[in-house]
Every structure is written in structure tokens, then in C-alpha cells.
Amino acid sequence: MARRPTDPRAAAEAVFKKPAPKAPEPAPRAAAVPGAKEMVSLRLDRDVLEHFQADGPGWQERVNAALRSAAGL
Numbered sequence: 351m352a353r354r355p356t357d358p359r360a361a362a363e364a365v366f367k368k369p370a371p372k373a374p375e376p377a378p379r380a381a382a383v384p385g386a387k388e389m390v391s392l393r394l395d396r397d398v399l400e401h402f403q404a405d406g407p408g409w410q411e412r413v414n415a416a417l418r419s420a421a422g423l
Contacts, residue, residue: 387414
């Protein structure tokens with residue numbers, strides 16, 4: 351009788367001991383239109399929101415300007 355060259359159990363265990371291949375990281379997405387604004391959801395304290403909304407329309411642009419200033423952009 352001819353024996354198999356490898357033990358089936360050992361072969362099966364070896365398959366499961368191999369590290370899983372790492373998935374490649376997706377490339378960062380570029381903006382569809384350079385300089386375009388992106389819609390996000392942002393949680394702000396009520397008093398901060400009221401402060402920017404007190405001057406009427408354009409409050410989102412004022413929030414954006416304040417964030418740019420705070421980030422040093």
C-alpha cells in the first residue's frame with residue numbers, strides 16, 4: 351500500500367495557520383470638483399449654533415470661516 355506523502359489533518363491545519371492576505375488600502379478619493387464643498391453632519395453645542403445663526407442667512411459660511419481660522423488655513 352502506498353501512503354500519502356502528507357498527513358491530511360496536518361495539511362488542513364497548515365492551511366488555516368497561514369496569515370490572511372492583507373487587503374490593499376483604497377486610494378484616497380479626490381474631490382469631484384476642486385474647491386467644492388462637501389456635505390457633512392456635525393454636532394454643535396446649541397449656544398454655538400445660535401451664535402452663528404443670530405446674524406441670519408450665511409451662518410454656515412461663517413462657521414466654515416471660523417473653523418478655517420481656528421485650523422490655521
